[in-house]
Amino acid sequence: MINKWSFYTSLTIIIAFLSSGFKPIELDSHLWFLSNKTDGLHYLYPSQLQNDYTDLSVPFTGKYFIGYKEAIAFRESQGKYKKINSIGCMGKYQFGNKTLESIGIYDKVRFLNNPEIQEKAFVALLSKNKWELRREIEKYDGSFINGILITESGILAAAHLGGVGSIKKYLRTNGKRYFRDTYGTSIRSYIRAFGGYDTSFIIAENNPKINL
Numbered sequence: 001m002i003n004k005w006s007f008y009t010s011l012t013i014i015i016a017f018l019s020s021g022f023k024p025i026e027l028d029s030h031l032w033f034l035s036n037k038t039d040g041l042h043y044l045y046p047s048q049l050q051n052d053y054t055d056l057s058v059p060f061t062g063k064y065f066i067g068y069k070e071a072i073a074f075r076e077s078q079g080k081y082k083k084i085n086s087i088g089c090m091g092k093y094q095f096g097n098k099t100l101e102s103i104g105i106y107d108k109v110r111f112l113n114n115p116e117i118q119e120k121a122f123v124a125l126l127s128k129n130k131w132e133l134r135r136e137i138e139k140y141d142g143s144f145i146n147g148i149l150i151t152e153s154g155i156l157a158a159a160h161l162g163g164v165g166s167i168k169k170y171l172r173t174n175g176k177r178y179f180r181d182t183y184g185t186s187i188r189s190y191i192r193a194f195g196g197y198d199t200s201f202i203i204a205e206n207n208p209k210i211n212l
Contacts, residue, residue, distance in 0.1 A: 068153055068197035069093075069122060072160065075193070081115050087182055091118045093160070095125075103128060104209035117210065124208040129159040131204035136171050145175040148188065154195030156202075158187035 070079065076094040077083040084090045088097065090112050097108065103124045105111050111118065130137070133155055140150045148154075150171070158167045166179035166187055180186045 063197050065198055072157055082112055093122045120210050124210055126156055126202045127205040127208045129156055129164055130202055131206050132164045134204050140171050148192045149195055151195040153197035153199045154191035157194035158190040161190045162187045
């Protein structure tokens with residue numbers, strides 16, 4: 001009888017002790033933390049409404065040229081101005097020596113160390129390629145080859161990768177002949193990846209040169 005009484009007493013004490021651990025803790029509220037004043041800002045982010053972000057200084061590149069050139073640069077070199085690959089292509093947009101010379105750049109060291117020159121060189125090459133591919137752009141822009149929409153920006157990107165001759169062959173053979181670079185990247189992938197960007201402001205020039 002005593003043992004049973006001791007068992008139930010001990011059990012009651014244990015239950016009471018454990019139960020006390022689940023009681024809510026009383027929190028003190030401090031008046032200094034609670035305020036009706038505001039600083040004029042509305043903290044509603046994130047939001048699904050685009051208009052809620054109009055005051056934020058975050059660039060939205062979309063299909064604009066800035067998005068186009070940065071996307072190509074990331075694919076080519078991860079955007080690194082001083083990168084030289086295993087076959088000697090250099091800079092943010094990975095220019096070869098002959099390509100640089102075709103737009104008037106012979107000082108490769110200066111080119112590699114000058115971001116401004118590299119950006120101008122990219123635009124100059126686009127202008128040159130747009131001139132050489134003007135008939136192809138007029139003929140094929142808006143058409144489909146192998147299920148891929150052909151656009152001016154895609155054609156120019158493919159020319160940047162494989163040269164004007166390669167993209168001409170691709171278009172004229174309806175996609176049956178296409179170029180791959182040393183690393184296995186095809187011009188077809190560039191036509192798809194970089195299609196639909198706005199390159200309308202690029203002026204086609206027969207022989208653009210960069211004056212260093």
